[in-house]
Amino acid sequence: MKVLITGGAGHIGSHIAEKLLERGEQVVVIDNYQTGRRDNLTPQNNLQVIEGSIGDSQLVDRAFKEFKPEIVIHAAASYKDPDNWYEDAMTNVVGTVNIVKASVEAGVKRLVYFQTALCYGLKPIEQPITLKHPYFAGLCEGGSSYAISKTGGELYIELSGLDFISFRLANSYGPRNLSGPLPTFYSRLTTGKECFVNDTRRDFIFVEDLVACVMKAIDGKGTKGYYHISSGSDYAIKELFDATLKALDITLEKDVEVRQRGEDDVYTILLDPSKTNKDFDWTVSTPLEEGIKKTIEWYKRYGISQTYTHLKGVDK
Numbered sequence: 088m089k090v091l092i093t094g095g096a097g098h099i100g101s102h103i104a105e106k107l108l109e110r111g112e113q114v115v116v117i118d119n120y121q122t123g124r125r126d127n128l129t130p131q132n133n134l135q136v137i138e139g140s141i142g143d144s145q146l147v148d149r150a151f152k153e154f155k156p157e158i159v160i161h162a163a164a165s166y167k168d169p170d171n172w173y174e175d176a177m178t179n180v181v182g183t184v185n186i187v188k189a190s191v192e193a194g195v196k197r198l199v200y201f202q203t204a205l206c207y208g209l210k211p212i213e214q215p216i217t218l219k220h221p222y223f224a225g226l227c228e229g230g231s232s233y234a235i236s237k238t239g240g241e242l243y244i245e246l247s248g249l250d251f252i253s254f255r256l257a258n259s260y261g262p263r264n265l266s267g268p269l270p271t272f273y274s275r276l277t278t279g280k281e282c283f284v285n286d287t288r289r290d291f292i293f294v295e296d297l298v299a300c301v302m303k304a305i306d307g308k309g310t311k312g313y314y315h316i317s318s319g320s321d322y323a324i325k326e327l328f329d330a331t332l333k334a335l336d337i338t339l340e341k342d343v344e345v346r347q348r349g350e351d352d353v354y355t356i357l358l359d360p361s362k363t364n365k366d367f368d369w370t371v372s373t374p375l376e377e378g379i380k381k382t383i384e385w386y387k388r389y390g391i392s393q394t395y396t397h398l399k400g401v402d403k
Contacts, residue, residue, distance in 0.1 A: 088107070088112045088113070088157055088158060088305075089112070089113045089115075089154060089155060089156045089157050089158070090107055090112055090113070090114050090115075090156060090157070090158045090159070090160060090305065091114075091115045091116075091117070091150065091151070091154060091156035091158070091159050091160070092104050092114060092115070092116050092117070092159075092160040092162060093116075093117045093118070093141050093159070093160070093161050093162055093163035093182075093186060094117075094118055094123065094161075094162035094163030094164060095114070095116030095117065095118055095123075095128065095136070095160075095162065096116060096118035096120060096123030096124060096125065096127050096128055096136070097118065097122060097123040097127070097162060097163070097263070098123075098259065098261070098263045098264045098265065098266070098294065099162050099201065099259060099294060099297065099298070099301075100116070100118070100123070100160065100162035100163070101123070101124075101127035101128055101263055102261075102262075102263070102294050102295070102298045103160055103162070103298055103301055103302075104116055104128060104134065105128075106298055106302055107305075108131060108133055108134055111133065112133065113133050113154075114133060114134050114135070115134075115135045115136075115137065115150060115154045115156065116128065116134065116135070116136045116137065117137045117139060117141060117146070117147070117150060117163065118136065118137075118138065118163070119138065119139055119140045119141075119163075120138065121165070121167055122166070122167055122265060122266070124263065124265075126389065127263050135154070137150055140177070140178065140182065141163050141178060141182035141183075141185055141186055142177040142178055142181050142182045142185065143185075144185045144188075147182075147185040147186060147189050148185075148189055148192075150189075151189040151190070151192065151193045152193075155193060156190075156193060156195060157195065157196050158195065158196060158197050158198075158199070158305055159186065159190050159195050159197075159198045159199070160199045160301070160305070161183065161186055161198060161199065161200045161201070161244075162201055163178060163182060164178065164179055164201070164233075164237060165177070165178035165179055165233070165236070166233045166266065169231055169232060169233065170232075171232075172232045172236075175232040175233055175235075175236040176232075176236050176239075178236075179233070179236035179237050179239065179240045180236050180239040180240050180243070182240075183200075183239075183240030183241075183243055183244065184240075184243050186198075187243055187244055187247045187249065188247075190247070190249055191247055191248070191249060195249065196250065197249075197250045197251065197252065197304070197305070197307075198244060198249050198250070198251045198252075199251070199252050199253075199254065199301060199304050199305065200240070200241060200244055200251060200252070200253040200254065201253075201254055201256055202237055202238070202241050202253050202254065202255045202256065202313075203233065203234055203237050203238075203255070203256065204216070204255050204256060204257060204290075204315075204317075204356045204358055205230070205231065205233070205234035205237075205353070205356070206222055206223075206234060206237065206238045206241065206255060207220050207221075207222065207223075207356065208222070208223050208230065208234075208353075209230055209352070209353040210353070211353070211356065214355065214357050215319065215357040215358060215359040216315075216356065216357065216358050216359060217359045218313050218314075218315065218359070218362060222238060223238070241253050250311050251311060251312075252304045252309050252311070252312070252314060253312070253313050253314070254300070254301070254304075254314050254315070254316045255313060255314070255315050255316070255358065256292070256297070256315075256316050256317070257289070257290035257291065257292045257315075257316060257317035257318060257356075257358055258289045258290060258291050258292065259291075259292055259293075259294050259297050260291055260292070260293065260294065260378065260379075260382060261293050261294030261295060261378060261381065261382050261385075262294065262381065262382055262384075262385035263294070263385065264294065264382065265391065265393065265394050266394065268284070268285075268324055268327055268328070269327060269331060269379065269382060270386065270391050270394045271394050272327070272328055272331045273331060273335070273382075273383060273386045273391065274391050274394055276331065276332070276335060276337055277335070281344075282328065282343055282344075283343060283344040283345070283346050284323075284324045284325050284327075284328050284343055284344070284345055284346070285324050285345075285346055285347070285348045285349075285352065286324075286345050286346065286347055286348060286354075287323075287324050287348050287352060287353070287354055287355065288321040288322060288323050288324070288354065288355040288357075289321055289322060289324065289327075289355070289356070290317045290318055290319070290320060290321045290322075290356065290357050290358055291318065291322060291327065291375060291378070292316060292317055292318050292371060293371070293373035293377075293378035293381075295373060296318075296371045296372055296373050297316050299369065300316050300363065300367055300369045301316075303367045303368075303369060304367070308366065308367045308368075309363075309366050309367055310366065314362060314363045314366070314367075315358040315359060315360045315362070315363055316358075316360065316363060317357075317358035317359075317360045317363075318360070318371045319357070319358070319359065319360050319361075319371075320357075321355050321356075321357045322375060325343070325345060326375075327375070327379070328343055330375060330376050330379045331379060331383070333376070334376075334379050334380045334383040335383060
């Protein structure tokens with residue numbers, strides 16, 4: 088099988104590439120290394136890495152024409168700077184359009200996309216959120232450029248007529264993850280800096296569980312359209328912080344500060360994974376504490392030089 092992965096040096100993309108290469112598939116990765124890492128991929132015969140942006144239509148067209156992929160995994164996304172609307176639009180919208188057009192031209196059998204659960208907005212009208220929930224419930228009332236542009240990209244994919252699976256994701260964590268609270272907690276706790284936690288809850292999913300579901304989609308499971316990848320349970324960020332302390336064997340002299348969430352954050356986004364559980368014969372299998380322990384072990388081995396967030400005004 089010939090699989091092209093955008094953002095293939097990132098947290099999710101590199102794990103998918105690894106799984107495909109393990110079973111002998113041919114893989115081409117496109118990545119501009121804005122948030123991916125070069126050491127996430129090990130050079131090997133069946134792997135080609137193209138350094139560049141999916142916003143570059145000529146680069147994308149050339150990659151598709153030369154490789155002729157059967158499956159496309161679209162994991163590339165801009166979220167590094169919440170105020171850089173131009174880059175978000177160029178990557179998440181224009182870049183997605185480039186990938187979609189090239190996929191149609193190449194006769195790609197299936198395109199797999201990763202969408203943020205923030206597509207439902209900051210004021211969800213139900214919990215847990217089902218796939219019937221509308222887009223944009225309060226999305227633009229303090230929402231993020233990341234959420235807006237990722238949703239724009241998803242709509243262009245649907246418009247294309249391609250056979251696609253769009254996975255709307257809970258918060259993925261695990262080895263190679265450099266965004267969100269966990270790498271931030273690790274970085275600060277191991278350098279003697281104070282931490283705080285927001286008064287929010289999140290549904291966390293370990294990257295290995297996520298990739299297991301994606302591999303089923305690559306192999307033809309599921310029907311064209313939208314799915315949730317989530318555990319179906321949410322945790323307070325304070326619980327994540329406490330599990331991080333336990334994994335690091337750290338005891339604080341005083342309780343961590345709990346702060347109110349910012350205007351572009353939401354209290355909880357709990358996704359209903361029942362359709363995914365049924366259609367993919369899949370469910371999560373990694374307990375939160377076990378996943379955090381594995382993630383911390385990776386951070387200790389490979390280090391963290393920078394973390395990222397799509398939220399404004401966050402002291403990283």
